[in-house]
Amino acid sequence: MPDSKMDETKKKKKKTAECCGYPISIFFIVVNEFCERFSYYGMRAVLVLYFRYFLLWDDDLATSIYHAFVALCYLTPILGAIIADSWLGKFKTIIYLSIVYAVGQVVMAVSTIHDITDANRDGTPDNFTLHIALSMLGLVLIALGTGGIKPCVAAFGGDQFQEHQSRQLNTFFSVFYLCINAGSLLSTLITPVLRAQECGIHTQQQCYPLAFGVPAALMVVSLVVFIAGSGMYTKTAPEGNIMGSVCKCIWFALNNRFRHRSDIYPKREHWMDWAEEKYDKLLIAQIKMVLKVLFLYIPLPMFWTLFDQKGSRWTLQATTMTGDFGGFVLQPDQMQTVNPILILTLVPIMDRIIFPLIKKCGLNFSPLKRMTVGMLFAATAFIAAALVQMEIDKTLPNFPSSSESQLKVVNMHSESLIVTVPSQEPLLIGSFEVQHTSKHTTAVSHWCFTISSHVVFPQSSPDYITFDQQDIRLAFNTTPEINKDLSLIKGSRQTLIIPSEPAEMYLKEDIKSKPKEGKNAVRFVNGWTAYLNITNLESSLQPSETSNYTLVSQGMRKFTLTDGIQSCEFSRKFGFGSSYTFLIPSDLFSTDCESIKEIEDMQPNSVHMALQIPQYFLITTGEVMFSVTGLQFSYSQAPKNMKSVLQAGWLCTNAVGNIIVLIVAELGKLPKQWAEYVLFASLLVAVSIIFSIMAYFYTYIDPAEIEAEILKQQETDPDKKKKKETLEMEEKENEQEIKQTKI
Numbered sequence: 001m002p003d004s005k006m007d008e009t010k011k012k013k014k015k016t017a018e019c020c021g022y023p024i025s026i027f028f029i030v031v032n033e034f035c036e037r038f039s040y041y042g043m044r045a046v047l048v049l050y051f052r053y054f055l056l057w058d059d060d061l062a063t064s065i066y067h068a069f070v071a072l073c074y075l076t077p078i079l080g081a082i083i084a085d086s087w088l089g090k091f092k093t094i095i096y097l098s099i100v101y102a103v104g105q106v107v108m109a110v111s112t113i114h115d116i117t118d119a120n121r122d123g124t125p126d127n128f129t130l131h132i133a134l135s136m137l138g139l140v141l142i143a144l145g146t147g148g149i150k151p152c153v154a155a156f157g158g159d160q161f162q163e164h165q166s167r168q169l170n171t172f173f174s175v176f177y178l179c180i181n182a183g184s185l186l187s188t189l190i191t192p193v194l195r196a197q198e199c200g201i202h203t204q205q206q207c208y209p210l211a212f213g214v215p216a217a218l219m220v221v222s223l224v225v226f227i228a229g230s231g232m233y234t235k236t237a238p239e240g241n242i243m244g245s246v247c248k249c250i251w252f253a254l255n256n257r258f259r260h261r262s263d264i265y266p267k268r269e270h271w272m273d274w275a276e277e278k279y280d281k282l283l284i285a286q287i288k289m290v291l292k293v294l295f296l297y298i299p300l301p302m303f304w305t306l307f308d309q310k311g312s313r314w315t316l317q318a319t320t321m322t323g324d325f326g327g328f329v330l331q332p333d334q335m336q337t338v339n340p341i342l343i344l345t346l347v348p349i350m351d352r353i354i355f356p357l358i359k360k361c362g363l364n365f366s367p368l369k370r371m372t373v374g375m376l377f378a379a380t381a382f383i384a385a386a387l388v389q390m391e392i393d394k395t396l397p398n399f400p401s402s403s404e405s406q407l408k409v410v411n412m413h414s415e416s417l418i419v420t421v422p423s424q425e426p427l428l429i430g431s432f433e434v435q436h437t438s439k440h441t442t443a444v445s446h447w448c449f450t451i452s453s454h455v456v457f458p459q460s461s462p463d464y465i466t467f468d469q470q471d472i473r474l475a476f477n478t479t480p481e482i483n484k485d486l487s488l489i490k491g492s493r494q495t496l497i498i499p500s501e502p503a504e505m506y507l508k509e510d511i512k513s514k515p516k517e518g519k520n521a522v523r524f525v526n527g528w529t530a531y532l533n534i535t536n537l538e539s540s541l542q543p544s545e546t547s548n549y550t551l552v553s554q555g556m557r558k559f560t561l562t563d564g565i566q567s568c569e570f571s572r573k574f575g576f577g578s579s580y581t582f583l584i585p586s587d588l589f590s591t592d593c594e595s596i597k598e599i600e601d602m603q604p605n606s607v608h609m610a611l612q613i614p615q616y617f618l619i620t621t622g623e624v625m626f627s628v629t630g631l632q633f634s635y636s637q638a639p640k641n642m643k644s645v646l647q648a649g650w651l652c653t654n655a656v657g658n659i660i661v662l663i664v665a666e667l668g669k670l671p672k673q674w675a676e677y678v679l680f681a682s683l684l685v686a687v688s689i690i691f692s693i694m695a696y697f698y699t700y701i702d703p704a705e706i707e708a709e710i711l712k713q714q715e716t717d718p719d720k721k722k723k724k725e726t727l728e729m730e731e732k733e734n735e736q737e738i739k740q741t742k743i
């Protein structure tokens, strides 16, 4: 950096106003970060639902595009850092990219207004292509904006501190992290509520425009707050195409080293020293500092691979648990908010109590040691998750394997039936009609058998049944006896519905995994003599017909049944993750829906979501030790002109971690979820051991000190002094020439 520029920066630094030892400009930066994170996490909280229920994409497409977007948000920091450090400087980069970001949020919000293409006013968009195109454009702009400014804001915040404020500088990164989490916590709580409102010009629909509009407004506020602090910032000027110079310098060093590979040339201390012939000592020293830190970052993505699974695997785990906390009910995806809540409590506890206590005990808990311990905490969190999973597995239904089928028989005929199936005791199934006095007694039997290859029972056997692979024969004691060949689906659960006319029996496939998002799957079998309309069902039910499953949320749910003339209401309280088949009898209306019987296809979740709190506590403790320290470390170990670049390198470890999650999800899982958790925990322990060895060999530096020393050396070095004087003379001559041409 030319001396004149350094002096300028120093002079500007002296002028900064302070409050309680902190530069006042910091206030604008942390408020800006709070609003920006509100905007980002608020939009993210409703994004998958928008894909799924507005654009009507299937689950796979919705989750893939969502993860691709998140990964892009952590890859674009490189671009932002290059623009900031080489061209515009951090201040201008933050302003320009924030504008791009705010425009992206507005485009996204506009894309969610169904009325803009709903010409026939049926409540659904008529031109999905336009909505998709707008939302994709919005997302690309958002990814560019959020990722682009991310490395600049943290580094710009650090730049506001002067040399005597090193203690405050460390606290700044903690406060910065608190703001991130306060913003994300509020938005993840608020935006889903906004989405649940109804709004629209022609028809009332879920209010996505409000859910995306509020984050857009917050991004505009974030930009305004940042600009408001403009007069108070310390702005370090960019030093031309620094990334270009770095790449050229590395290339030259590698080339030069290769050309001088013979033993006759004396060895140099570092391979970058082979650039000395052409490049400034200062630049070489700065590159060495950056490369040393980047090398240390190689194992870090593994931490994020585990950390990012709390948004996917752990939320899925929560869907198999119950969230009834007595006074309030927590939805599975709301469990994630435990992370920012814990951050808000753990960061001050660590900063004020734990770390000072460790220091008092005389232990050197250096940044890299903290990061290693953070990784180990994350690994333990996954062990805790595995233990919870084992508890859940005990309560899960015994689903058939791929070579098995499970069959349940429901008798809605007016008399009891004896059903015989291969290798089973004949079953006496009470008539639906005669058992309705006891509401919860079900006319059902449920058993499991393995479909083996062709088996022939002796012809003389009284209950002879032949089944060939998945084909089975059932015999009923009706007169005349009914024999029915049925084809079962392997790896599936099915119900044989025997209606009032047994010969018309049919198979209906049952739910074979826990319903999504902790919801409950319900279906009805119509034993009433005419068609029935039931609220929440897609279409009306013909006599003897069984509806498809429909999902209902936890809590008291009411269903109205009507045949067009009479109607009655049926209410039931649901827990989490259950499944029921409701049998509608022929005396439905005379008993005012009281005679409806239920069959529990799948019992409600019984393991409580509170059991996930230890794993959240462990991973968040790990996050505070790893992520807050990493942010601080990346700033403190970076040379002045590459602060944003190193922040971007740090964020890149997160992007790689996210990509690993995507690959793992694609490759498939281990048969047992708990085993996968243990595998990830073991991998992270192995990686943290490698990292601790690498950290052992790392020497902490003060980049500013090294830079100042090299500059001083260069001042006194006659060769360099001469070079500098010639350079300055050349510059002056150039300026004069330009002036003359203007005249």
Ligand SMILES: CC(C)C[C@H](NC(=O)[C@@H](N)Cc1ccccc1)C(=O)O
Pocket (backbone or CB within 6 Å): 037, 041, 177, 180, 181, 184, 185, 188, 336, 337, 339, 340, 343, 623, 627, 654
């Ligand atoms: C992890 C990021 C690189 C850093 C930071 N994220 C957090 O601080 C998370 N604890 C935020 C969060 C909020 C809600 C649900 C999960 C995570 C960031 O976003 O900058």
